[in-house]
Amino acid sequence: MSVFATLLMRDIKLAARSGGSAALALSFFALVATLVPLGVGADLHLLARVAGGVLWVAAVLAALLSLDRLFQGDFEDGSLDVIALSPLPLELTSLAKIAAHWLSTGLPLTVLSPVLALMFNLPPHATAILFVSLLAGTPAVSAIGAIGASLTLSLKRGGLILPLIILPLLSPVVIFGAGAVAATLDGMAAGSALGLLAAFATAAMLLSPFAAAACVRLNLGG
Amino acid sequence: MNWLFRYANPHEFMRLSGAVLPYIAVATALCFAIGLYLGFSVPPDYQQGTTITLMFIHVPADVVAELIYGAIAVCSLLSLVWRHPLSDTAARAAAPFGALFTAVAIITGALWGKPMWGTYWVWDARLTSFLLLFFLYLGYMALWNAIEDETRAARACAILALVGLVDIPIIKFSVDWWSTLHQGESIMSGKIAPVYLAPLLIMMLGYNLLFFTLWMVRIRTAILERRARNLMQQAAS
Numbered sequence: 475m476s477v478f479a480t481l482l483m484r485d486i487k488l489a490a491r492s493g494g495s496a497a498l499a500l501s502f503f504a505l506v507a508t509l510v511p512l513g514v515g516a517d518l519h520l521l522a523r524v525a526g527g528v529l530w531v532a533a534v535l536a537a538l539l540s541l542d543r544l545f546q547g548d549f550e551d552g553s554l555d556v557i558a559l560s561p562l563p564l565e566l567t568s569l570a571k572i573a574a575h576w577l578s579t580g581l582p583l584t585v586l587s588p589v590l591a592l593m594f595n596l597p598p599h600a601t602a603i604l605f606v607s608l609l610a611g612t613p614a615v616s617a618i619g620a621i622g623a624s625l626t627l628s629l630k631r632g633g634l635i636l637p638l639i640i641l642p643l644l645s646p647v648v649i650f651g652a653g654a655v656a657a658t659l660d661g662m663a664a665g666s667a668l669g670l671l672a673a674f675a676t677a678a679m680l681l682s683p684f685a686a687a688a689c690v691r692l693n694l695g696g
Numbered sequence: 697m698n699w700l701f702r703y704a705n706p707h708e709f710m711r712l713s714g715a716v717l718p719y720i721a722v723a724t725a726l727c728f729a730i731g732l733y734l735g736f737s738v739p740p741d742y743q744q745g746t747t748i749t750l751m752f753i754h755v756p757a758d759v760v761a762e763l764i765y766g767a768i769a770v771c772s773l774l775s776l777v778w779r780h781p782l783s784d785t786a787a788r789a790a791a792p793f794g795a796l797f798t799a800v801a802i803i804t805g806a807l808w809g810k811p812m813w814g815t816y817w818v819w820d821a822r823l824t825s826f827l828l829l830f831f832l833y834l835g836y837m838a839l840w841n842a843i844e845d846e847t848r849a850a851r852a853c854a855i856l857a858l859v860g861l862v863d864i865p866i867i868k869f870s871v872d873w874w875s876t877l878h879q880g881e882s883i884m885s886g887k888i889a890p891v892y893l894a895p896l897l898i899m900m901l902g903y904n905l906l907f908f909t910l911w912m913v914r915i916r917t918a919i920l921e922r923r924a925r926n927l928m929q930q931a932a933s
Binding site for chain 2: 618621625626628629631632635638639640641642643645646649650653656657670674681682685688689692693
């Protein structure tokens, strides 16, 4: 387990220090949220109506930014070969990378979201639902994103193909996440949407390390 | 499984597919001729009028577009388990037809939508999930083209196809859920008059045979291409 923890800490430190991909994702998230009112107008009723969907889409796109480097950096400098030789199975390595990606992008995005929701005039009870939905749903983005990252890890232009591959797979996350907020605004219970979202995220986290590990093995020539 | 592996040998496959291909092609043409003739001569529907004819072009494309993903998934599974190159070739050859039939389904759906809903595009659950399916096919094809090493590309794409196979039912379910949340329009009550059933079934068969014919031709072309490349390499060395 200590290998797992070491790998997790290493990846979080890398995300925080080298290039600061976590800070970049946050800025991107805030910037997209700023551009939307500039595009659709400053009508506060309209903004409250679309806030859930806009912030969810922006969060998914922001999480995508750093995904293509999830395995690629380690693959290029050879440390992925060393990690693969460690006693930790590649499935757990993938899980550690997914967890590190979520802790350095998904979690900060979730923490920032109430501030942006405030700027979108989202009522407090809907903001709480948005926060919970991001907390439950962003791990699925990191998990399914890891499959895409491992599929494209040897590609020079992987960053271009990655969104095309994983965004359609991620559509349920956006639907249930934004749907929970929309249901709350319409005075309905958000429980079913949040439940489905949590179920999807759990399944994604359980299954995607296996798919990602298979792709990594394939690229390491195993 | 032995019979399967016999035809998984490229030589056997070329022999068998070359023999049956002309018959399948003629059957496809017959189905389309009869189906389209019947389709254009049905009495107008009391609600949809003459636009009912579009159903015979749209619904079979719908069905085949989904069926092709199933074909790709089966080939991918065969490829991952038994590592047979022919199933990779078959999976790769099927993908553009998947995108094509999905596009046909979306475009004919939109054309049908204009007289029915008064607008080309409504965010109907079926149309929306087909749009997502179209993007899945595009991503799958892009990954095939992006990875240079053919064996690696084949295995990476096989994994992607199986991930998609698990995710597609969830995507469909989520889009249906989304559509009820936003109170989308519901179409297709599910009941169909017998007059319309015959042309629909014939067109359905025709579309399936059309895909099968084109698929065989593409697999044969891919095998011939590989042989030509090998011959050229031998000549060069």
